[in-house]
Amino acid sequence: MTVYEVNFDGLVGPTHNYSGLSFGNVASKNNAKQIANPKKAALQGLEKMLAMTKLGLKQGILPPQVRPDTFTLRKLGFSGSDKDVITKAAKNAPQFLKACYSASSMWSANAATVSNSLDCDDGKVHFTPANLSNKLHRAIEAEQTSRTFKAIFNNTQYFTHHEPLPHHPLLGDEGAANHTRLSNSHSEKGLSLFVYGEDALSAIKPKIYPARQTLAASEAVARAHGLSESNCLFLQQNPNVIDQGVFHNDVIAIGNENVLLYHEMAFYQCARAVEAINTKYQGDKPLHLIEVSSDYVSVEDAVSSYIFNSQLITLPNGTMAIVAPTECQNNDKVATYLATLCEANNPISKVIYFDLQQSMKNGGGPACLRLRVPLNELELSAVVPECLMDEAKYHTLTAWVEKHYRDAIAEDDLADPSLLVESQTALDELSQILKLGSIYPFQMD
Numbered sequence: 001m002t003v004y005e006v007n008f009d010g011l012v013g014p015t016h017n018y019s020g021l022s023f024g025n026v027a028s029k030n031n032a033k034q035i036a037n038p039k040k041a042a043l044q045g046l047e048k049m050l051a052m053t054k055l056g057l058k059q060g061i062l063p064p065q066v067r068p069d070t071f072t073l074r075k076l077g078f079s080g081s082d083k084d085v086i087t088k089a090a091k092n093a094p095q096f097l098k099a100c101y102s103a104s105s106m107w108s109a110n111a112a113t114v115s116n117s118l119d120c121d122d123g124k125v126h127f128t129p130a131n132l133s134n135k136l137h138r139a140i141e142a143e144q145t146s147r148t149f150k151a152i153f154n155n156t157q158y159f160t161h162h163e164p165l166p167h168h169p170l171l172g173d174e175g176a177a178n179h180t181r182l183s184n185s186h187s188e189k190g191l192s193l194f195v196y197g198e199d200a201l202s203a204i205k206p207k208i209y210p211a212r213q214t215l216a217a218s219e220a221v222a223r224a225h226g227l228s229e230s231n232c233l234f235l236q237q238n239p240n241v242i243d244q245g246v247f248h249n250d251v252i253a254i255g256n257e258n259v260l261l262y263h264e265m266a267f268y269q270c271a272r273a274v275e276a277i278n279t280k281y282q283g284d285k286p287l288h289l290i291e292v293s294s295d296y297v298s299v300e301d302a303v304s305s306y307i308f309n310s311q312l313i314t315l316p317n318g319t320m321a322i323v324a325p326t327e328c329q330n331n332d333k334v335a336t337y338l339a340t341l342c343e344a345n346n347p348i349s350k351v352i353y354f355d356l357q358q359s360m361k362n363g364g365g366p367a368c369l370r371l372r373v374p375l376n377e378l379e380l381s382a383v384v385p386e387c388l389m390d391e392a393k394y395h396t397l398t399a400w401v402e403k404h405y406r407d408a409i410a411e412d413d414l415a416d417p418s419l420l421v422e423s424q425t426a427l428d429e430l431s432q433i434l435k436l437g438s439i440y441p442f443q444m445d
């Protein structure tokens with residue numbers, strides 16, 4: 001049966017802002033305190049989703065989380081009405097208020113690790129929401145992510161949902177941003193490549209920035225999903241590139257079916273890592289391991305342009321395309337490299353550029369904005385259909401964004417309690433558009 005890679009993009013939430021929350025993510029730090037445009041951010045994301053459907057791909061939509069997260073603020077000791085909670089947090093702990101206001105669930109590559117049912121011992125699609133333990137503003141996503149997935153993929157005949165791993169430094173899990181799958185095609189068994197930032201038992205670690213994904217977490221996810229040893233490979237990310245701002249593997253490598261595009265500095269002991277991939281790969285189609293030398297694209301250019309955070313997609317005609325941010329087009333070296341790549345002997349035939357600047361300024365490129373969910377036709381028919389994109393849904397959602405979103409949010413706006421009311425009103429309406437029922441805590445009171 002054909003398996004489609006269905007990209008579920010995180011719809012940008014109404015509180016999108018730049019708070020400099022992600023230590024180790026260069027863009028987040030550089031753009032902190034700038035004025036964000038949530039309306040533009042959401043429309044840029046929807047544009048990409050619609051374009052994917054026009055290319056003939058299946059496209060899903062993941063609703064944003066509710067922000068500000070007053071439930072977390074209450075756990076932190078702020079009490080009274082919601083208005084009181086926000087006012088007190090703004091005055092006494094602005095850093096916590098910012099964490100509870102982040103629209104970071106848009107970066108759905110970090111929402112979960114998802115395994116193709118062909119790879120899992122029980123023949124079901126497995127989901128493990130990422131605990132995102134390394135950053136407070138992201139760690140608070142896990143609970144709602146679980147609820148949302150259970151609502152969208154709500155058929156136990158096809159889908160198995162695991163709990164996020166426990167929050168502990170040994171078990172930091174950042175989801176699919178550190179997982180890719182190599183295979184003849186999505187419709188055949190594949191090799192799961194898990195890339196971790198650190199192993200607690202080893203001294204090989206970054207020195208400046210945190211490694212967010214641990215080996216123990218990757219192993220636990222593979223175990224829970226029932227992946228076989230012969231179909232999994234655990235590789236360490238090069239700690240030196242983490243220290244240059246490569247906070248997830250998807251900022252330095254991207255895979256799709258029988259192609260892996262990676263920077264020569266991506267992996268710890270890169271030559272050995274590549275040998276291990278070659279040895280374990282079981283497909284009979286040639287595996288294209290495309291190494292990008294620093295002579296063509298430096299790590300610095302990779303981080304500023306996000307070339308590896310492109311989506312590598314298989315088009316209906318069997319060739320592949322790279323969906324890249326316009327920052328790549330604006331960097332001569334990177335644009336030249338991409339043009340050359342399309343001419344070379346590999347399945348990649350074209351580059352499609354998107355303006356995703358609002359998300360990019362927080363370190364989130366095209367690949368961060370989507371979670372790959374491999375689904376065969378039966379599994380796809382079990383997904384809540386309203387969560388799949390088409391032209392009509394695009395128009396409904398753009399109208400919804402135009403109605404509810406602000407076009408500017410600055411740091412001081414976070415103290416304004418009316419933003420909470422606007423956000424909840426918008427999401428209440430969205431959960432009805434997507435026919436998801438009451439998935440948000442404020443709807444359950």
Ligand SMILES: N=C(N)NCCC[C@H](NC(=O)CCC(=O)O)C(=O)O
Nearest residue numbers: 019020021022028107109177248368
């Ligand atoms: N590479 C992938 N898959 N995802 C990118 C996530 C970007 C996100 N940025 C932020 O959370 C910044 C929020 C702020 O600073 O306001 C992060 O660092 O976790």
